[in-house]
Amino acid sequence: MSAGAERDRALAAYDVVEGPPRRELVALVDLAAHVAGVPYAAVNLLSSRQQHQVATTGFEGRTTPCDDSMCRQVVESGRPIMLDDAGRDPRFADNPWTTGEIAEVKYYGSHPLRTPEGVVIGTLCVFDSEAHPVTEEAARGLALLADRVVDVLELDLTSRRLGEANARLSTSNERLANFAGQVSHDLKNPLTAISLSLEALELEVTDDYQVETVARARRGVDRTNDMISTLLEFASQGDPPGDERVDLATEVEAALDDLAGRIDRSQVRVGPLPVVHGDATQLRSVLMNLIDNAAKFTVVGEQPDVEVGSQRVDGRHRVEVRDRGRGIPDDKRERVFAPLARLDKTVEGSGLGLATCRRVVEAHGGTMGVEPREGGGSVFWFALPAVDVD
Template identity: 25%
Template sequence: MKPADIPENEEERLKLLDSYKILDTLPEEDYDAIAKIASSICNTPIGLISLIDKERQWFKSHHGINATETPRNLAFCAHSILNPDELFIVNDATKDDRFFDNPLTTEKPNVVFYAGAPLNTTEGHALGTLCVIDNKPNSLNDSQKESLKLLANQIVGLLELRKKNEELKAVNNKVTQLNEQLNTFAFRLTHDLKSPISGVNFLLNVLKEDHSNLFENTAAENYISLITNRMGYMSSLIDEILEYSRVNTENIVYEDFNLGTILKSILNNIDFDDKIALNSKDLDIQINSSKIGFVQIFQNLISNSRKFSNKEKVFIEVDFKKDKQFYNFIYRDNGPGVEEHYWEKVFNMFETLENGNNENTGIGLATVKSIIERLGGKIFLQNREDGKEGVCFHFYISKKDVLDSK
């Protein structure tokens, strides 16, 4: 028996093999199918996808035998990777000086015929082989040889795709970690800012209520009013950043709730001057989703309708329907609407419309979008179907069983 030589590029080859994170992974249907197809095309009882590690050959797929690995010094595939540009074929191992006394030939699985197509990467390294094995002398015709090479290329394609997916996962995990750190930082910063802002607001109220005579009809009175307005804006900004941070860090809790009841509760808390009229259809219905998420979504939408309304009365319409996968909503109001070139921008953080409203922080709709996306949905703006003035938000949210299946 003559063990195979070690390739000159062995160190780089092993390093590249390790980068695929494929060794000792569970069986996968795509690889098993290729091994089976190779065995069928070549009319052999055994088909293997073999990867040559430092001390062993490990089978990613093993059609026709139960073994998952063998010592490298016994491996036919260790010879095959020495010539990555061609098939390695042994028609009768019992008559070959390199293999006639090899335990893999003299004992089970009784390798007599062997044909291996190297698994060559773009860097020029052979990671292993796609091989077919018979227990008797055999040979391949030109068509079978070509098929074996093409199938080997498919395996390399799967390995490359796997590697790219693993790299994307690593990047996504890093981005997720950084986002979590950023959200935590934003939450702590804004939470810590609430106390001094509350203190300034308290002092401003003291000045206005107890010492108003000192500032009446003076420039200082205007300055105090300006400071009060700006502090109100800062308070709103901090509250909305806190809400946005919570949306992206807190776990989603699913529960049953009545959609109509939620909307009525929101209106009771927002519509303190009886300015809003809600026209809704088919909302007296139980759904299972994030109750807190729905409160935040509609609270932001309704607050915006009230805040930006140019009418004495705010009319809001909410349409709802469901299908097998989603809860679907259309939200309309009778306000000034949003110009089409802003339809995507309004969902960006801190993006505000040029409408002169100093109360707008540009966070509310970003929060709405974030909630909906976490619930497996999407939100977008369109023109109202009836041609009337006003916003028209379309959004959908995945049902819990749909999200669980992904």
């Protein structure tokens, strides 16, 4: 790609050529003129064909052909130019900016504006109609202010991209809510059929073990149905969770009940857990997901070894699910919480579980993370605001 085409692409991204001068850029050219002790300064941006004076002080900016631009020399070389009298320099002796056709520039200082990608898109330029010596202070000040011009352009670009991303996210959330509604409908239909079948089965079985097995299955169906409804509402509305008192010890027992077919109760040691404020169903889903993951990622050939406990840290309840699994590399610890992230594709999963857990925890005013466990394995933790229990 040619240098002119690279500049065109960069200027299109910054979107600064059209429209009124940006206040921050005008402030910078005012300061540049003051530092250099001259009446005129400009931010000159060069496309492949034209020079655009997007911010000026001491005169009104204009758009002129690149062939007439003094700053073209700076842009093409990538090096600053500082001159006592530009009219005596052979590069500018016949330029319309020095001959009087456009202006009568004598003192001239110009510093390149270089993007983070290394593309020189223009200059910060100061000039005067009178010749006078170039000082080291003026050259250093112009260089520093040129960097700030690029910072302003980058900040504005980042802000616009963030706004566009937020708009896309809003649209995505709306689509996700519609998708969640359809999935919820599709899940609840078989759950209803299962529930009816279990209800009929309860009338037939008499053996105590079978009665308890069916009852446990019914409780699991009821909790799953409740979980789908609650999480669907959370995904659709994005509202904060409720403010009920939630005994996490009770919820972890319910989670273990639901996980009875995936991990043996004897393989999970549960310590004291706090009472917090929030939504019981959502927090139960977090505990169930973390315990289920601890079992799924156990080293092949070994039995799950899971501990659930808590401690109070900096006024917060930190709940930990500790395992002796495969562990997570340092550079992957944050990635595991990204939607659809699956670091180990040998283990079944959608890649949405931990992302959902973090969203639930953050909606409760908490934080969530993972760290290595001493002796091997991982510690998945979440911290929630502490509450005083009467």
